[in-house]
Amino acid sequence: MAFSVPASLEAELDELTTHYPVKRSASLMYLHALQEHFGFISPEAIAWTARKLDLQPINVYELVTFYPMFRQEPLGKTQIKVCRTLSCALAGSGALRDHYCKKLGLDPHKHVPQTTPDGKYTVEFVECLADCGNAPVVMVNDDLRGKVSLAEADRVLTQ
């Protein structure tokens, strides 16, 4: 299917561009919006963003490779980010991540996002999610969950 940005999304992004005196500033917001819509950032999305903001594709590509939140391949329908950093590690986030990987048949030694073959889940070990008082913390798509027990971790998979 050819790459096409819906008119409503394009209008939204055109409005966003006006927030900045220099168009290039809107790059990150474009990439967020395109990733939300398409699920990941394709070479076509990079080229489209560059065209819209009068940039070279490399100016956009170097953002996609620098900022950890941007993806270049489709991820699972449910994205599970387990916090790896100290307060969560002290509260057992390593065991949580291992639990997810075991249940879903993924490699617990890999830190990069891993997606199940059926495309349902992506599990990733991420750095501090800034909710350390509720450690261990897991982010499921846009929602943050705190004090996650193994039973609570399982509930994420059955919902």
Added chain:
Amino acid sequence: MAEQFKLVLKNADSPGYTPDMECYLKHGGYQALRKALATAPRDLPDGKKLSPQEVIRDDVKASGLRGRGGAGFSAGLKWSFVDRRSGKPIYLICNADESEPGTFKDRQILHKDPHQLIEGMVISCWANDVKLAYIYIRGEMPHGARILNQALREARAKGFLGKNILGVGYDLEIHVHRGAGAYICGEETGLIESLEGKRAYPRIKPPYFPAVLGLYMCPTIVNNVETLAAVKHIVEMGPVNYAKLGTPNNTGTRLVSLSGDVQKPGYFEIEVGKVTLGQLINDANFGGGLKPGRTLKAVIPGGSSSKVLKAGEVFKLKRKGADGQMTTVDVPLLDLPYDFDSLQAAGSMSGSGAIIVLDDSRSMVETLANLSEFYAHESCGQCTPCREGALWLAKGTHRLSHGEGRKVDAEYLLHIAQNIQGRTICAFGEAAAWPVLSFVKKFREEFEAHGAAAEAARKNSTSAGTHQH
């Protein structure tokens, strides 16, 4: 017993409080903005006259407010560095990229009381002749971004933002800008690069001091969420009353994030310096003490980048005696007042106000390995000592914590860390080096024992192997 003092979070944490405009107005919202905009010019004893904007700037300086993001630098002084003669627009950016491990306090303001931040920002922008401002929020806070956007829409509709604010002829626009998962964006010049749509490579200072050459090479103020929220209260209660809160040179209130091995992790608002580290960890009002049967091993007092403090340490602090003379007194770790100056005198820092507690069940080697992995992941890669060194630190601590180290690794880690600090464009180099330097120096025997045990195990397995042949 030490108590919390709720100022910034007074409303946010009261039952039934919601983040919408109606609720904020019911709680006296935007009255401080009205008060600020009605400020009268002030005559100084030396015959000089301060404009209303200069009065607010002066008040913020007089309040003693110090930046709540990490450096603890005087907010008023930071504002005073702004180049106001360049003829270029002045920008203000709210740093809401809360990402120092252990810190979760700005999140409370952003999600529960966004209008307080916006009011503080509008006042700060007006006082500094700013017409365009941004809130740079962490990419991992999508709900926070939505809440802020909604609050900004409400503020525009009520005339607190946009054209001709409250009819005084002042125009200001504030936009939300989302980061995308890079810790380095919390560093103000990295944040500015990121807001310009580039990789967040921090800029070298000099010449790129944001107050002179910031966003789009224009004078720029970057303030933390909590700092800007405090500005609202300084205007509301007056700088003299604000400075009565806390302790001299450490004025006001501060949000403290407490996590790790305590019974009740959470965030607390305290008068700066009125509560000790021991009270924060042990009092029923705060952390509620360690877990049953455990003893304290160490405290990371100001975010993961701060130097670790060891249980039982005693620090030399300068105190003013009853006779007004400065004397040096011995202060044990748990009696350290939680403020900027005391933590600095103890050789560490209160940083972002994040305390991580470690009890005697913890391995310092594993703990450091966790932190070093964070810094290796988050180095932006611009400066060689940091890009390479942070990775070596992670590898060194990893092998020690996995029984593959050597006894000399303790020395090796110190050597690398010493060659990172002071040799990078931004303070990330120090942030990566300081945990290593402090952990290894204060718990050297633990690091060497790990290395020695691994060496002995390898020797045994080699000799066992020889016998089999």
